[in-house]
Amino acid sequence: MRFRTVGAAVAGRLRGLPRPPLPTLRLPRPPLPTFSGRLHDARxxxxxxxxLGVAFAxxxxxxxxxxxxxNPPGWLADALPSRPYWGYxxxxxxxxxxxxxxxxxxxAKLWTVYPRLFVWPPLKSVRHxxxxxSIAVLVAASVFQLATGLLxxxxxxxxxxxxxxxxFAVAWLLTGALVLHIAVKHPEITAHWSRRSPGTLELPAVDGPDRRSLMIGLAAAVGAVTVTTVxxxxxxxxRLDLLAPRHPDHGPQGLPVNRTAAxxxxxxxAVTDWRLTVTxxxxxxxxxxxxxxLPQHTVTLPIACVEGWxxxxxWTGVRIRDLLERAGAPPGSALRITSLERRGAWRVAEMGAGYTEDPLTLLALRLNGEVLSLDHGYPARIIAPNRPGVLQTKWVSRIEVL
Structure with missing residues (x-):
């Protein structure tokens, strides 16, 4: 009992004394690299x-x-234009x-900004x-789109x-992240948009030649990859497409082929006793x-594929609208076209009225004056203006009026 009384007395005296401040907990900064080069700056x-923004747009x-x-939605299928014929x-x-x-x-953009990955502390606020x-989403989506697109x-x-x-979905994600990034960084972008902007006045003049050299080298790199692929x-x-996956002159009958008959x-x-059914x-x-x-017509049209070539x-063949007229279909009818191939994402394709009524749209039987080769769709294939190559159906076996 005595010890408890003494302890209570001591505790009462301590309550009147000021409490020492608690020590501040500070995280030690890890040994991070330092960047002294001015080419990692905002300008x-x-x-x-x-x-990069122009290229992405x-x-x-x-x-x-x-x-x-x-992949047109139903409401757009009949409104797709067939001209200009070279549009696609x-x-x-x-x-x-x-x-x-x-x-x-x-x-180059990632090289310029990557030192900001080492900012400490990594998160300064909720806004930060x-x-x-948002930047992580932007970078990830950009790398994904360019990598998968090239492949x-x-x-x-x-x-x-x-x-x-x-x-397609990631393209929208990338665009949204890019718009958000521009909105957040707008003040900084405005301040460094041109050499006369107020935000760039503190940059030393000696950085100018280095920045110009970087821009010239980057422009040369962009020009080189463009000229050697376009x-x-x-x-x-x-003759300069050294890095392109396709050469426009290489292929049967002087035209490349993406999907061979094999x-x-x-x-x-399979095409020995071929017949075309028109419903x-x-x-x-x-x-x-x-x-x-039947009356034959010759047109000059491009094959344009999603891969970029x-x-x-x-092309020589029968006009689609002539076939529809013989089948008693009203003008402006849409079609469903079926190929002989047994499987494939584009084995069946639909064609809207804008294409079926165009006199350039043919069921082609000949290519560059020669009978179609099997790889180019023998005995008959579709050729239409302003239309992706995957929809220029080969080995046509059935045309159905919708």
Whole structure:
């Protein structure tokens, strides 16, 4: 009892004394690298970002065009234009060229800003955490889009998902992250947009030559990858397409082939007794000789594929609208076209009224004056203006009026 009384007395005296402050817990800064080069500054990042933003914008817009031409929703199918006949060739060529040019631009941009990964503390506030999260999404989506897009140009798919829908979805994710990033960084971008901006006045003049040298080297890299790949679509430069996965002159009958007859499971025996079935108010079944006896028309149209290559060729065959008229179909009818191949994502394709009514749309029997080779769709294939190559159905066996 005595000890308890003494303890209580001591505790009462201590309550009146000021408490010492608690020690502040400070995290030791890890040994991080230091960056003294001025080319990792905001001005350099802004200049490269402008170029990268243009490449991404062109790639996104042309990618939307490509996607909706290949996979139009029902309300858009009959409204797709067939002219200009070279439209898809231009937009898809730009899509692949801008995506390829974005690769060195993205690498340079990441090199410029990567020292900010080592900022300490890594998260300063909620706003800073959200900003870093948006940048992580932007970088991840950018790398994913460019990597998968480049692999698609060589038709190599080392992943378990379907390329087209995932690439399309991530494109929207990338664009949203980019818009958010620009909105958050707008004050800093504005301050370093030009050499005369107030935010750039503190930069030493000696950095100017180094920055110009970096920009010249980057422009040379972008030009080199563009010139050595764009020839697969811009045929005047085809002799320079050293890095392109396709050469526009290499292939049977002087035209490249993406999907061969062997890959599609179509053999010479399978087309021996070939017949074309055309359904409609007056359904008909035609042999190859009967098709060849109908009025023939020759058009010059490009084959333009999603991988970025394209080339003009002369096609001879029967107009689709003439076949529809003989089958008793009303003008402006849509079609469903079926191939002989047993499997494949594009074995069955639909064609809207904008294409069926165009006089350039043919059921082609000849290519560049020669009978179609089996790899090019013998006995008959579709050729239409402003239409992706995957929808130019080969080995046509059935045309159904919808």
């Amino acid at each position: 350099t990042a802004t200049v490269i970002g402008r170029w 062109v790639c996104f817009v042309t990618g939307l065009i490509s996607h909706y031409l290949q 060739r231009l937009t898809q060529g730009l899509h692949v060229a801008s995506g390829t040019a974005a690769v060195p631009l993205l690498l 955490a959200l900003e870093r999260l 698609n140009t060589v038709q190599w798919y080392p992943w378990p998902f379907s390329f087209v829908p995932v690439h 020839g697969q679509a811009l045929t005047p430069l085809r 890959a599609a499971g179509v053999t010479a025996r 409609g108010p007056r359904p008909r079944t035609l042999t190859l000789d009967e098709l060849a006896a 394209s080339k003009n060729a002369r």
